[in-house]
Amino acid sequence: MKNPNGYGSVFKLSGKRRRPWAVRITTGWTDDGKQLVEYLGYYETRQKAMLALAEYHNNPYDLSAGKITFKEVYERFKKEKFPKTLKSNQSGYQMAFNRSKMLHDMKFVDIRKSHMQSVIDNCNKSHDTLRKIKVLFNQMYKHALENDLAQKYYSRFVELPKNKDKSTRKPFTMDEINLLWDNIDRFDNIDAVLIMIYSGLRPGELVEIKNENIYLDKRYFRGGFKTDAGTNRVIPIHKKIHRLIENRMDPKNEYLITNFEGNKLSYYTFYHERFKKIMEQLELDHRPHDCRHTFATLMDNAGANKLSIKRIMGHAAKDITDKVYTHKDIEQLLIAIDKIK
Incomplete structure (x- = not known):
């Protein structure tokens, strides 16, 4: 279907280009009737180019x-x-x-x-x-x-x-980690704190973990966001938290961490109503991100492979060329995380 006069046009440029589809807008006419044009931009597909043209007409600039x-x-x-x-x-x-x-x-x-x-x-x-x-x-x-x-x-x-x-971030000491383990059956949600400490998850990532992305038999799950390297990454399950994750998984729930109705828990609720309460009960002075900092410290102290640490935590690295994980890759991540005793 032809666009109305003056609406603009989309056409494909010659040659091999990353964004071959050009969008051109009519901006006026010369005294002798020659068309004046400006380019809106260049796009990977015709569909994206047409969408850009339509958006321009919805909100011209x-x-x-x-x-x-x-x-x-x-x-x-x-x-x-x-x-x-x-x-x-x-x-x-x-x-x-x-x-x-x-x-x-x-x-x-x-x-x-x-x-x-x-x-x-x-x-x-x-x-x-x-x-x-x-x-x-x-x-x-x-x-x-x-x-x-x-x-x-x-x-x-x-x-x-x-x-x-x-820096306001400080890792949990071994005495504090042992205190968490000693009280895991006394206070609710200590298991969630330990899962973060032994996985390197950000608190916001923890509440986004879905049960369908957890593979207990293979000892890993997928999750994470924030960066390209961190999004949907493979995170090995340390032996110490395998049981904690298994006990958390409820086939009726979509997410691993839920509210009392079994629905998704917000980060705000997790922090203010759960994490802070645990810290007060145990008289500890930590914020949720300290768990991730603790994981990095534990891995480094254990002499874990630097590249494996980056992959588990979702840090960008020159050595990481893609996000495809083979069976061998996952085995290496498990070897690295099991160095934490």
């Missing part, structure tokens, strides 16, 4: 790379990125954007390293906040370069100050 502002690039980035991003990361991007107010109305092509560096240098917040601002800059430039809205990756030159923030 100035296509000229010389006119589009930082704020407009952010709105485009947001529309593309947020549907595929966790809410916690969305909040981080929005916070970083709000902290970059001095750039909002600047033409994107006029922004240089010095402008972004000024945002960082004049933001009197934590190092983690500054890091999130730079992450946003990098993501926006990636989007801009992919859509021909920028010619140079200026954000890569932005520098963060030395991190002087004292």
